[in-house]
Amino acid sequence: MRKSDVRAKISRIDFPILMATDDSKGKVKSGTYDQQQYMEMMRPTFETTEDSQISHKPNITVLSDSLATFTDDYSVTRGGKKYNGRMAGLLVKVDGQWKWKAMYEAGFGDVPAPGIGGSGTTRGHEQQQPRREKPKK
Numbered sequence: 001m002r003k004s005d006v007r008a009k010i011s012r013i014d015f016p017i018l019m020a021t022d023d024s025k026g027k028v029k030s031g032t033y034d035q036q037q038y039m040e041m042m043r044p045t046f047e048t049t050e051d052s053q054i055s056h057k058p059n060i061t062v063l064s065d066s067l068a069t070f071t072d073d074y075s076v077t078r079g080g081k082k083y084n085g086r087m088a089g090l091l092v093k094v095d096g097q098w099k100w101k102a103m104y105e106a107g108f109g110d111v112p113a114p115g116i117g118g119s120g121t122t123r124g125h126e127q128q129q130p131r132r133e134k135p136k137k
Contacts, residue, residue, distance in 0.1 A: 010039065012099055012100060013038070013099055014094050014099040014101050017032070017033055017102065017103065018032050019103050020102075020103075020105075021107065021109050023110045024107075024109070024110050027109060052076050052077065053077040054074065054075070054077075055075050056073075068091040068092075069088070069089070071086065071088045072086065085106075086105075087103060087105040088105075089101070090102040
């Protein structure tokens, strides 16, 4: 992500990929994306990561030789503002390499559709960030 190498980013995904999020009303949105659909959806994010400082605190649980789950508490600093988030997902081993198969991240359901901003970013406009709430226990 830090190098904005889109080809390297997508080489770490086993397409199709399942992605899920929710909106501010708690409505879940999910879908399966092939490589082209994923690229269209994520392009605005890929284009803006070069101006960002990103840190991750992953927690990986290996389920078998070919399946693992992960959670990631991350922070992004962009334009002097810091945003925190948490995501989770499924990793699969394909041809000896771990790849993302599913990603879940709360709060992106209210973000405009691709072409308007998509995936929590806008180019040349104020950053719209997803809501972040602590899970209820």
